[in-house]
Amino acid sequence: MGHLRTKMEQDLLIRGLSERTGEHYLRRVEELTRHYGRAPDTLTLPEVEDYLGYLRRERQLTLGSLATVVSGLRFFYEVTLGRPRREFCIPAPKQPSTQPHVLSRPEVARLLMQTDHRRDRALLMTTYAAGLRVSEVVALKVADLDSERMLIRIEQGKGRKDRYTLLTERLLVELRAYWRVFRPDPWLFPSQNGQHAMGKRTAQHIYARAKQRAHITKPGGIHSLRHAFATHLVETGTDLHTIQCLLGHSAIETTTRYLHLAPRALARRGSRCDLLTIVPTV
Numbered sequence: 001m002g003h004l005r006t007k008m009e010q011d012l013l014i015r016g017l018s019e020r021t022g023e024h025y026l027r028r029v030e031e032l033t034r035h036y037g038r039a040p041d042t043l044t045l046p047e048v049e050d051y052l053g054y055l056r057r058e059r060q061l062t063l064g065s066l067a068t069v070v071s072g073l074r075f076f077y078e079v080t081l082g083r084p085r086r087e088f089c090i091p092a093p094k095q096p097s098t099q100p101h102v103l104s105r106p107e108v109a110r111l112l113m114q115t116d117h118r119r120d121r122a123l124l125m126t127t128y129a130a131g132l133r134v135s136e137v138v139a140l141k142v143a144d145l146d147s148e149r150m151l152i153r154i155e156q157g158k159g160r161k162d163r164y165t166l167l168t169e170r171l172l173v174e175l176r177a178y179w180r181v182f183r184p185d186p187w188l189f190p191s192q193n194g195q196h197a198m199g200k201r202t203a204q205h206i207y208a209r210a211k212q213r214a215h216i217t218k219p220g221g222i223h224s225l226r227h228a229f230a231t232h233l234v235e236t237g238t239d240l241h242t243i244q245c246l247l248g249h250s251a252i253e254t255t256t257r258y259l260h261l262a263p264r265a266l267a268r269r270g271s272r273c274d275l276l277t278i279v280p281t282v
Contacts, residue, residue, distance in 0.1 A: 004029075005026065009022070012026075028069050028071075028073055063093040066093050074092075101224065102227050105278045108225070124207060128225040128276075130165045131165060131230060131246055132226060133223065140154075141186045141187055142184060142186060151167055165246045165247075166246060226247070227258075233275070
């Protein structure tokens with residue numbers, strides 16, 4: 001791509017997109033270039049559309065994967081090349097409306113009791129009790145825990161936004177017991193050599209192993225604990241705006257889907273329930 005790559009890298013940097021997102025966008029444009037063997041700025045809209053059809057038909061990309069390709073190509077053509085969307089409108093696939101499978105509170109309790117390592121237990125409890133994404137829980141530092149205000153600081157979460165979420169009494173007890181044994185520093189959940197944060201794949205593996213031992217067959221990875229956190233708060237009567245802030249959702253519409261997952265939601269508002277009261281102290 002030459003000068004086009006340099007220009008796109010600058011555009012990504014100026015707009016503050018994460019390094020991972022930038023690499024993904026650049027790779028999508030490079031793949032389009034290789035497919036046609038021509039510079040991407042010489043391609044027509046029908047050619048780009050044909051390429052998307054090829055990815056769906058021949059490469060059998062899912063609609064979700066195809067949507068990420070479209071995001072990268074749209075950035076290149078609209079931002080880097082300055083082509084207005086009304087003139088160069090790359091179609092995005094319509095995503096099917098799906099609802100995640102939600103673990104019940106007894107299932108969460110059973111899963112947490114099936115960990116065979118105090119670190120693993122603390123990791124899964126933190127993910128659930130604070131409603132964290134896997135990328136957020138593995139990036140936590142000991143200094144992010146504020147036991148005086150009973151809050152956990154999430155630094156540069158999704159969308160590169162900082163926020164605070166709950167540090168419950170039950171979770172604090174667990175984390176203090178974990179810290180006394182392992183003394184992690186600075187990462188709350190470090191890698192095996194202690195030099196870096198734990199990898200996301202490691203966290204996913206810890207969840208999958210505990211889920212198998214708990215004989216839970218519902219589909220989904222560690223993100224299921226974040227869904228359970230939000231759904232269980234709705235069921236305890238916590239208002240949606242509070243849940244939106246705790247989850248770090250930009251739009252309340254993203255949070256409202258948990259209303260459909262919590263048919264037993266109570267009428268009261270504003271309750272802050274320590275969801276980990278379902279887990280025995282050991």
